[in-house]
Amino acid sequence: MTYKVHLNFFSKERVLNLIFSLVLFLFGLLVYTYIPTVEEFLKNSIIKAFISVYDEITDNALSAVKKEASGRIIYRLKTDKNLYNKTQEIFSIISGSQVKYLYIIYHDDGLYRFLIDLSKEDRAEAGEIFVPTIKEIKILSKIDKTGEKYTVYHEDSEEIGATLIKPIKENGTVKAYLFVDFSVQLIEAVKKVVHFFGILSYFVLIVSIVFIFLTAYFFIKTVYLKNKAFVDPLTKVYNRNYLNELLKFIDINSYAVILVDVDFFKKINDTFGHKVGDEVLKKVAQLLKSSIRSDEDYIFRFGGEEFLLLVKKDRNDRGQILNVVNRIFDSIRNFDFGLGDSQVRITVSAGIFNGKAKNFEDAVKKADSALYRAKREGRNRYEFYIEDADFPYLLQINELIEKREVFFEYQPVVDLNTKKIVYLEALIRLKNGKEGQWKPDKFLDTIKGTFLYSKLTKLAIEENVKLVEKYRHIKIGINLLPSDVANSSIKSILCSVDRKTAERIVLEVVETEEVASFSDITKHITQLKKAGYIIAVDDFGSGYSNFDYLLNLEMDYLKFNSGLIAEAVTNRRSERLIQMVVQFCKEFNIKTIAEFVENQQVCKKILSLNVDYGQGYYFSKPAGIEKYVDIALWETNGK
Amino acid sequence: MKYIFAVLWSFVLFASAFPQVAKEKLIEMKIIEKLVRDITGRSSAEVYIAGKDRELFEALKKSKIIKITDRPKKAEFIIILTGNTDKQYSRPSFALGYLAFKNCRWCIGGLYWRKGRPQLILVKEKLEKFGIKLPEEYRFYIIREKELTR
Numbered sequence: 001m002t003y004k005v006h007l008n009f010f011s012k013e014r015v016l017n018l019i020f021s022l023v024l025f026l027f028g029l030l031v032y033t034y035i036p037t038v039e040e041f042l043k044n045s046i047i048k049a050f051i052s053v054y055d056e057i058t059d060n061a062l063s064a065v066k067k068e069a070s071g072r073i074i075y076r077l078k079t080d081k082n083l084y085n086k087t088q089e090i091f092s093i094i095s096g097s098q099v100k101y102l103y104i105i106y107h108d109d110g111l112y113r114f115l116i117d118l119s120k121e122d123r124a125e126a127g128e129i130f131v132p133t134i135k136e137i138k139i140l141s142k143i144d145k146t147g148e149k150y151t152v153y154h155e156d157s158e159e160i161g162a163t164l165i166k167p168i169k170e171n172g173t174v175k176a177y178l179f180v181d182f183s184v185q186l187i188e189a190v191k192k193v194v195h196f197f198g199i200l201s202y203f204v205l206i207v208s209i210v211f212i213f214l215t216a217y218f219f220i221k222t223v224y225l226k227n228k229a230f231v232d233p234l235t236k237v238y239n240r241n242y243l244n245e246l247l248k249f250i251d252i253n254s255y256a257v258i259l260v261d262v263d264f265f266k267k268i269n270d271t272f273g274h275k276v277g278d279e280v281l282k283k284v285a286q287l288l289k290s291s292i293r294s295d296e297d298y299i300f301r302f303g304g305e306e307f308l309l310l311v312k313k314d315r316n317d318r319g320q321i322l323n324v325v326n327r328i329f330d331s332i333r334n335f336d337f338g339l340g341d342s343q344v345r346i347t348v349s350a351g352i353f354n355g356k357a358k359n360f361e362d363a364v365k366k367a368d369s370a371l372y373r374a375k376r377e378g379r380n381r382y383e384f385y386i387e388d389a390d391f392p393y394l395l396q397i398n399e400l401i402e403k404r405e406v407f408f409e410y411q412p413v414v415d416l417n418t419k420k421i422v423y424l425e426a427l428i429r430l431k432n433g434k435e436g437q438w439k440p441d442k443f444l445d446t447i448k449g450t451f452l453y454s455k456l457t458k459l460a461i462e463e464n465v466k467l468v469e470k471y472r473h474i475k476i477g478i479n480l481l482p483s484d485v486a487n488s489s490i491k492s493i494l495c496s497v498d499r500k501t502a503e504r505i506v507l508e509v510v511e512t513e514e515v516a517s518f519s520d521i522t523k524h525i526t527q528l529k530k531a532g533y534i535i536a537v538d539d540f541g542s543g544y545s546n547f548d549y550l551l552n553l554e555m556d557y558l559k560f561n562s563g564l565i566a567e568a569v570t571n572r573r574s575e576r577l578i579q580m581v582v583q584f585c586k587e588f589n590i591k592t593i594a595e596f597v598e599n600q601q602v603c604k605k606i607l608s609l610n611v612d613y614g615q616g617y618y619f620s621k622p623a624g625i626e627k628y629v630d631i632a633l634w635e636t637n638g639k
Numbered sequence: 640m641k642y643i644f645a646v647l648w649s650f651v652l653f654a655s656a657f658p659q660v661a662k663e664k665l666i667e668m669k670i671i672e673k674l675v676r677d678i679t680g681r682s683s684a685e686v687y688i689a690g691k692d693r694e695l696f697e698a699l700k701k702s703k704i705i706k707i708t709d710r711p712k713k714a715e716f717i718i719i720l721t722g723n724t725d726k727q728y729s730r731p732s733f734a735l736g737y738l739a740f741k742n743c744r745w746c747i748g749g750l751y752w753r754k755g756r757p758q759l760i761l762v763k764e765k766l767e768k769f770g771i772k773l774p775e776e777y778r779f780y781i782i783r784e785k786e787l788t789r
Contacts, residue, residue, distance in 0.1 A: 100754075100755070101754045101755070103754070109786075111782060111786060119754070122752075122753065122754060122755075124753055124754070128753075129758070129760060129782065129786070129787070130753065130754075130758070131753075131756065131757075131758045131759065131760070131779075131780070132756070133756055154755075157755050157756075158662065158755075159755030160754070160755040179754075181754055181755065
């Protein structure tokens with residue numbers, strides 16, 4: 001997987017390191033390449049500076065000798081012993097540790113001969129033949145032509161490092177040459193200095209190479225680790241970490257946000273096992289990936305079975321986004337997931353947000369709202385977020401909850417024989433200044449599946465627990481969805497309530513949504529029952545109800561769906577069904593409750609069917625708690 | 640001439656790879672080898688060393704051109720060392736060292752060191768005496784006998 005943005009691989013520190021290493025490397029390379037030139041330059045400069053000192057001294061000495069010889073140095077030195085000795089004396093101050101040999105030679109018919117040897121060692125006799133090196137011979141012929149002094153470097157000699165050759169002229173013609181041989185120690189000393197620079201450059205080069213390797217190593221390591229950190233190990237698509245990094249670099253409004261959720265994934269896991277569930281997720285991820293443009297769009301695993309897609313918008317993009325979504329749905333619908341031995345088709349639901357968002361969270365919230373709508377409308381479909389539809393409404397609901405504009409009305413469940421209150425069902429209301437109160441049918445479906453719903457559920461639990469603690473003789477029923485029972489934070493609130501209080505709270509598990517796993521829900525409800533809560537199954541007989549509850553759940557109350565009760569008055573089958581369920585419940589000590597007892601006729605009918613309790617306008621309309629706190633209204637020995 | 644110098648200095652270069660004590664001897668060996676080859680016109684020749692110089696002896700022993708012999712009569716080339724100039728040989732003799740060269744007036748030439756530079760001198764008359772004709776590259780080193788004493 002390659003990263004389409006560079007994220008922060010090139011952190012400031014790493015870039016500085018790299019630049020430093022490269023500069024160091026280039027410097028080292030430059031010095032290394034030019035070592036011979038630099039060495040030569042340094043060596044010549046130092047030697048030149050050194051020789052220039054001797055140049056001046058020998059000039060003075062030669063002038064002195066010339067003066068003594070009255071300009072005829074060669075002849076006089078050959079013939080005048082005194083001048084010979086005087087010259088020795090004059091030049092004796094020059095000889096030192098650095099000047100190895102000092103002598104004058106002259107040209108004699110094709111040969112070079114010593115005129116005078118002023119050296120302290122290896123002295124040649126006057127007139128002795130001198131064989132210069134080839135370099136020196138070339139220089140001597142140059143001196144003959146130019147009359148200038150020259151310096152010769154002896155690269156290969158172990159005794160002399162350089163020779164300063166100065167012409168001695170008579171009548172404007174070069175007649176002899178003063179040779180000043182500098183010891184090789186001088187050159188060696190210079191070489192040592194220059195060599196130090198050489199070693200330094202090698203060192204710099206090696207250090208810079210090490211630095212570059214280290215930088216490269218850490219870069220690769222970072223890429224590897226980031227790759228690990230940014231990619232979901234199961235589906236091999238990006239994860240939230242990469243999304244968080246990416247969001248620093250992109251404008252979310254340039255992308256359509258698509259939330260894709262695998263339908264009934266929990267069922268797949270429960271039926272085929274987690275291994276198969278993982279395979280399904282992998283396949284779905286692959287299909288999603290192949291449905292988007294790899295160079296512009298992004299796919300992330302956003303939650304367990306939820307994927308988030310960022311699809312780059314075109315100018316007139318609605319059609320383009322639709323194409324992407326249709327491709328996704330077609331590919332998933334037509335793909336045989338082949339779970340177990342049978343052909344299995346998986347479906348997904350998608351929520352699309354294609355408008356302008358304040359930020360990423362806002363965009364996701366809107367896509368989530370559209371996804372919820374797709375789920376609510378029956379799944380295996382996609383929904384676009386419509387600005388006017390849900391969002392402002394959600395904001396309004398959120399605002400009311402935030403402002404605690406929430407209150408409860410209570411409708412009693414009455415014992416049909418004693419007409420006493422068994423418990424009060426808490427009915428949530430929102431206070432909306434302009435419109436008065438909002439009943440659940442106005443807002444509950446809109447917020448289902450969002451954080452607002454769980455927020456409201458928690459609030460309902462907390463408020464009613466307080467009431468039960470305040471009025472020690474009353475019982476209150478709170479409506480919950482199966483998903484609330486399975487919600488860990490809601491469950492932990494319920495479990496934190498003390499047992500005596502819990503024993504006066506009826507949890508009415510509303511059977512109005514599809515339940516992926518009855519066994520899970522049963523497990524959670526059983527735990528709550530053990531904590532002391534009274535368990536009621538609400539809306540029994542509605543389209544969603546399931547006999548699993550009846551068979552497996554140790555419930556205390558069973559509340560018939562209002563539709564079923566209404567039908568029982570006129571429909572014999574409904575009447576018979578209620579009769580049978582009541583009989584079954586009596587055998588298992590489950591109290592039955594009839595909703596929608598609106599008048600005496602319905603009341604008589606349910607009494608005739610042996611239903612235990614009733615609830616409806618016939619007994620009381622929903623009202624504030626104050627109406628029901630009188631202890632005389634309450635059943636004292638009910639279940 | 641430049642070839643001779645090239646040889647001379649290449650010897651210096653070559654020798655720099657060896658310990659300093661042996662360096663001069665190695666240069667001397669190489670020059671002698673070339674001289675012997677050019678004088679005898681053969682790729683190897685028997686050479687007699689008049690005098691004792693262990694280092695030179697060891698160096699020449701390794702030579703593929705020079706075969707050291709202890710019988711001067713059998714030798715094609717004689718090397719005279721300092722202090723051994725009394726006896727004159729019928730074969731072309733070559734002085735090694737300044738004093739040997741100075742004292743060996745009958746030698747065809749000599750090789751010695753002066754001011755850190757190898758000094759090769761060959762005497763025209765002596766070469767002619769033995770009928771030795773050397774290549775043109777030796778021209779610079781061949782001098783007349785009378786020029787020695789000027």
